[in-house]
Amino acid sequence: MTTFPEDSILVLLETTPSGTPARSAAGLLGAAAEVGTPVALIVAGPDGAADTAAAAGDLGAAYVLTAQPESVSSLLAVPTVDALAAAAGLVRPDAILISNSVDGRDAAGRFAARTRFALAVDAVGVGRDPEGIVAHHSVYGGAYSVDCAPTFGAPVITLREGAVDSRAEARTPQIESLDVPSSGIAAASIESFEARTVTSTRPELRGAVKVVAGGRGLTSQEQFALVDQLADVLGAAVGASRAAVDAGWVPNNYQIGQTGISVSPQLYVAIGVSGAIQHRAGMQTAKTIVAINKDPDAPIFEIADFGVVGDLFQVVPQLINSLSARKE
């Protein structure tokens, strides 16, 4: 039976439907390696767990626990939480790191409520002080930095995807399969699942280095294509304001802001976005902000490094042409 290091950090790895570690895995293991020894927990269906475990090692997991509760693909959250509880009991980690995704938050919330461990959500980094693990947060759109820690015990921390840049060194992990007793707690059942198909070759919005975002100023789904075109010339990810999402021009997971995704790219281009405070909350930590808006008083200009007051239907096509011409 494996004994786990004193400074173990238990990481719940999300997997894609095809069984590979999800995008959030590298950042979670990177953060864990900064403060201790990463122990990855993979909760997945029966196929492919061995490949996933090796892939987790490539991302820095020193140990991998694989759990295969029968009901994992038919019940929401509870089987994962049962596995987390079993893993935490075995590993006795200094902290438990989970992605701040919808699934991650469901698991973290239930797990913390069950075990009474202190919970910190949407951290942008972790640290260690003599007392233990500390979670770093960026709140109110990056206006404040806040550090949190538990009064005692290991904290459960959900980590904002794309916020941690550091990556752990690849290892050959020690792999062990984990026995998971079912808690029998009532769960919602999954009747069907349709994986999001990745139709574009564009970078992922979370953690993107460049982002082009479009707002209500684009006026229609057809015209929103301008945003896509500029993004492709720049090699950028595409995002949107809530108004553009509400209008149905782009999917829900394009939304940037308070109740959408928070991004911190090198370049943020806002097109036809007014810059409402709730939108700014998700992008104002970008390194360079560029805004194109016909209203000289649009609040987005208050934080833009380069603002263009003009009609986006004139400015953006010219920008695209100019950039493409220079590329050739």
Added chain:
Amino acid sequence: MKIVVLMKEVPDTYGERKLNLETGLAERSDSEAVLDEIGERALELALSLAGSLDSPEITVVSMTPESATTTLRKALAMGADKLVHIADEKLVGADLGLTAEVLAAAIRRTGFDLVIAGNLSTDGQGGVIPAMLAELLGVPHASSLTSVEVSAERVHGTRETDGGIMEVAAALPAVISITERFPAGRFPNFKGIMAAKKKPVEKLTAADLEVDPEALDVPRSIMLAVSERPARSAGMKIVDEGDAGEKLAEFLIQNRLA
């Protein structure tokens, strides 16, 4: 059917929101307090479901400071039947664990078939309270729903995550959380406002719920440090004279951003 809607009072996100640099708590005086928009959407859903359910009773449960009473009355004016307001000095600055414990106790006391919460509140980071409540109440949790159907025994809905879209279902009693794709809350009309005056409001403390906010045997998350980042300032702003696209291209190239 007993429906509990969870609502929160938050600093208005349209104003500038401030944290106290010593306590790390929201400065309530600095920004106007409003009902959290997502909570209003949750109540709107409850009101729209009520018509098709057997003897529906909608109770709004909120843990928020004493001063929120007036804000919370709006929920009664919108059409909720009853308000349970947990206000207690000892709960100011409560962490997620304590908040969930208190809300779970209040929901149990009220009785419930369906709890409707927002997926994410707008005052700081969150999005875990509904899951914590489901665990403490020992019931299913269908989270981040973009559509909901309720019958006498079951709730069914569409759940959206980064990974994809799923159809989920749960037997009642259950907790659900909804996203902002649900319609905005209605404006209370005069009739609603008048009716609200006669509706029951129950005020509770932690002690009434047999929760000890100062218990030392449960780990709590505490704030160690808070700091403010310097505000961002505006840079260059040009007015398009027919060549702004070119100029912008130049700016991007010069800064190695294109």
